[in-house]
Amino acid sequence: MLFRIDPASDEPLYAQLVAQVRTAIAHGDLRTGERLPSARDLATSLEINLHTVLHAYQELRDGGLIELRRGRGAVVTGHAAPDLDELHTAVGALATTARRLRVSPETVTALVKEALR
Amino acid sequence: MTTPRPTPPHRLATTVTTLVVPLLVIAAAVAVAVGWAPRLPDPLAVHWSGSGAPDGFGSLKDAIAIPLLFAPVFALGMWALAFWGGRDTSTRRMAAGFSTGLAVLMSIVVLGSLSVQLDLADAAQAPGIGHVVGWAFGGGILAGVLAGLVVPRTPAAPTEAPVDPAAPRTTLRPDERAAWSRSVTSPVGAWVGGSAVLVNVVLAIVVQAPGLLVLAAGLGLLLASMLVLRVSVDARGLVARSPLGWPSVRVPLDEVVAARTTRIDPFGDFGGWGYRIGSGGRVGFVLRKGEGIEVERTGGRISVVTVDDAATGAALLNTLADRTRGAATAR
Numbered sequence: 310m311l312f313r314i315d316p317a318s319d320e321p322l323y324a325q326l327v328a329q330v331r332t333a334i335a336h337g338d339l340r341t342g343e344r345l346p347s348a349r350d351l352a353t354s355l356e357i358n359l360h361t362v363l364h365a366y367q368e369l370r371d372g373g374l375i376e377l378r379r380g381r382g383a384v385v386t387g388h389a390a391p392d393l394d395e396l397h398t399a400v401g402a403l404a405t406t407a408r409r410l411r412v413s414p415e416t417v418t419a420l421v422k423e424a425l426r
Numbered sequence: 427m428t429t430p431r432p433t434p435p436h437r438l439a440t441t442v443t444t445l446v447v448p449l450l451v452i453a454a455a456v457a458v459a460v461g462w463a464p465r466l467p468d469p470l471a472v473h474w475s476g477s478g479a480p481d482g483f484g485s486l487k488d489a490i491a492i493p494l495l496f497a498p499v500f501a502l503g504m505w506a507l508a509f510w511g512g513r514d515t516s517t518r519r520m521a522a523g524f525s526t527g528l529a530v531l532m533s534i535v536v537l538g539s540l541s542v543q544l545d546l547a548d549a550a551q552a553p554g555i556g557h558v559v560g561w562a563f564g565g566g567i568l569a570g571v572l573a574g575l576v577v578p579r580t581p582a583a584p585t586e587a588p589v590d591p592a593a594p595r596t597t598l599r600p601d602e603r604a605a606w607s608r609s610v611t612s613p614v615g616a617w618v619g620g621s622a623v624l625v626n627v628v629l630a631i632v633v634q635a636p637g638l639l640v641l642a643a644g645l646g647l648l649l650a651s652m653l654v655l656r657v658s659v660d661a662r663g664l665v666a667r668s669p670l671g672w673p674s675v676r677v678p679l680d681e682v683v684a685a686r687t688t689r690i691d692p693f694g695d696f697g698g699w700g701y702r703i704g705s706g707g708r709v710g711f712v713l714r715k716g717e718g719i720e721v722e723r724t725g726g727r728i729s730v731v732t733v734d735d736a737a738t739g740a741a742l743l744n745t746l747a748d749r750t751r752g753a754a755t756a757r
Contacts, residue, residue: 310607310735311604311605312607315602316601346656350656350658354605354662355604355660357603
């Protein structure tokens, strides 16, 4: 994919990279299983600090968009962030209901496991 | 194709490494074989069966004619390719390597198979030549690699001329930095190569020939060098390389005349997959059928790489190349 860095922009460099990968995945330009360049390669290519790229990759991993594997670089997992957001909302609602009904956490997890089986 | 392409560089070196050396090797082999004639049985063993015993007999002429005629003809073909089409260093390296390597291989096979028959009364007593074949391949590969290494590189040819205005571009703001990167794999290579390695390993175990494991390892290494590529376009130009780093395609920005997308048919245009020399003197990585980047370079060279989203890569290469041409291009 095409990475662009504008040092003149107000947006931090790592955030520019995160936004581009996010957009590329959303548009289907990056497909599941596609490998991103290693952080070192990308840092050299864009003439920016290695830690800037690592910061961006970690942010993407935390968002569930890529998987970082030791020695194998970054692989697109394709789970777009909105899916997880929905799940977070649902889990939040579950916790609230459980507290209101005074059901123990153990019982709730057992019920969730049962439902996921 | 409006301007005539410049002639390939280092034609003298090409002639020496690709034609003169192989011919001298073959001439020396013929001289030695003829010198041995009085000490050889008549008829000679000229062919060996799989079990190691000789099963074909003939005269000295029969023993040396085919292999020693084939090598010079092959050398002539390789020389013609490198002399007229060898603008890229790797074309001349491959031509010199294959030509010299084959001449040495053939010479060792012929002289080795004759040497085991020296002073024999009857050629039927000749021992097997399995070890000769081993030495021939080892010697041939070594000679080929050495010949390839002494071939001089094509000199760097930076240009100040503007990139073809008709070639695709990307819009970049003046301060903006951009890089494009993509990985390519070869599905055909993975299946064919992977099965070949597997067959070799199984065969090595079944017939208990550890030599085949060496072959499997070599094949595996070859696959590793050509199955997965990382193609990138940035301030260093176009770089396509395997995880091993060799072979690689590198086009510095100051050698770009124009980059375009192209459709590549591995068999039709390049006769196969891998790091290839194809029709029109195009050189590069052909991993699969379909789209790729084709870069017209200074010195009449053309580099190709099969890769997805080639349009983006080609456009960025042209745009970044524009920036190296200073005031000549306004942007």
